Amino acid sequence: MYKANEPLELTLLYHWNSPPPTGYVKQVPATEMRYMSEAAVIELPAVPQDNYLTNLLRQRHSVRAFQDTEMPLISLGQLLDAACGINGLHDVEGHIFEGRNSPSAGGLYPIEMFVSIQGVTGLSAGLYHYEPRGHGLHWVNESVPSDFVEPLLHQDYVANANALFIMTGVFMRSLHKYSTRGYRFILFEAGHQAQNICLMAVELGLGSLCLGGFNDTSINHILGIDGQRHAALYCIAVGTEKSS
Numbered sequence: 001m002y003k004a005n006e007p008l009e010l011t012l013l014y015h016w017n018s019p020p021p022t023g024y025v026k027q028v029p030a031t032e033m034r035y036m037s038e039a040a041v042i043e044l045p046a047v048p049q050d051n052y053l054t055n056l057l058r059q060r061h062s063v064r065a066f067q068d069t070e071m072p073l074i075s076l077g078q079l080l081d082a083a084c085g086i087n088g089l090h091d092v093e094g095h096i097f098e099g100r101n102s103p104s105a106g107g108l109y110p111i112e113m114f115v116s117i118q119g120v121t122g123l124s125a126g127l128y129h130y131e132p133r134g135h136g137l138h139w140v141n142e143s144v145p146s147d148f149v150e151p152l153l154h155q156d157y158v159a160n161a162n163a164l165f166i167m168t169g170v171f172m173r174s175l176h177k178y179s180t181r182g183y184r185f186i187l188f189e190a191g192h193q194a195q196n197i198c199l200m201a202v203e204l205g206l207g208s209l210c211l212g213g214f215n216d217t218s219i220n221h222i223l224g225i226d227g228q229r230h231a232a233l234y235c236i237a238v239g240t241e242k243s244s
């Protein structure tokens with residue numbers, strides 16, 4: 001096993017050596033190595049269709065064409081709150097902890113949320129950072145979703161999105177407690193928050209697209225973060241789906 005001097009060093013070794021691929025290796029069919037493919041199947045009860053969450057899950061799909069329309073400010077607030085909003089304070093053996101709408105290993109919350117917006121009623125277009133404590137936005141700079149098209153490897157699907165959420169990780173927040181395992185946790189946590197955004201988007205009548213293909217250095221540069229201790233992890237575009 002490769003031994004690095006410290007957790008951050010090993011984390012960065014993987015992080016920086018996992019850029020979007022330039023070519024594809026041999027395709028593996030989904031049937032390859034399917035677990036217990038020969039075993040008898042015990043059928044499960046049909047999934048009830050009147051379940052609210054089931055209904056949201058069924059409707060979620062990737063949207064790659066958004067309409068050039070406005071989104072209400074309350075919708076932006078709901079999307080941010082779904083991802084990382086605070087839902088109360090919990091007293092655990094005399095220690096007060098913040099509860100949030102998505103789980104975090106050890107309650108350390110290593111994910112930061114940036115959002116590049118355009119066409120949100122009552123809010124100037126540009127890039128903001130979300131502060132869950134106080135449920136507010138900090139102005140970062142003037143970057144709108146179309147400024148991210150090139151860093152997103154020319155995926156111009158985001159051009160008319162109302163909001164492009166960019167999740168970043170402050171690695172040492174988790175690594176100081178969980179060492180290299182913390183890197184896994186950070187990626188899981190970005191996934192939890194992303195799913196909350198996708199489902200809230202459905203609830204609000206909006207569409208979403210998760211984007212993992214991007215040039216790390218360019219995105220980190222736009223956000224003004226160092227890309228080492230604090231780096232971009234995942235993007236989600238949200239807007240009104242263009243009818244075909």
Ligand SMILES: Cc1cc2nc3c(=O)[nH]c(=O)nc-3n(C[C@H](O)[C@H](O)[C@H](O)COP(=O)(O)O)c2cc1C
Pocket residue numbers: 060061062063064155209210211212213214
């Ligand atoms: C980690 C991750 C990264 C993804 N990156 C991209 C991307 O860069 N561009 C894109 O068009 N779709 C991207 N997608 C969306 C997938 O292509 C999509 O979820 C998949 O085709 C299934 O379709 P559905 O979302 O409509 O169910 C990504 C999805 C995930 C989970």
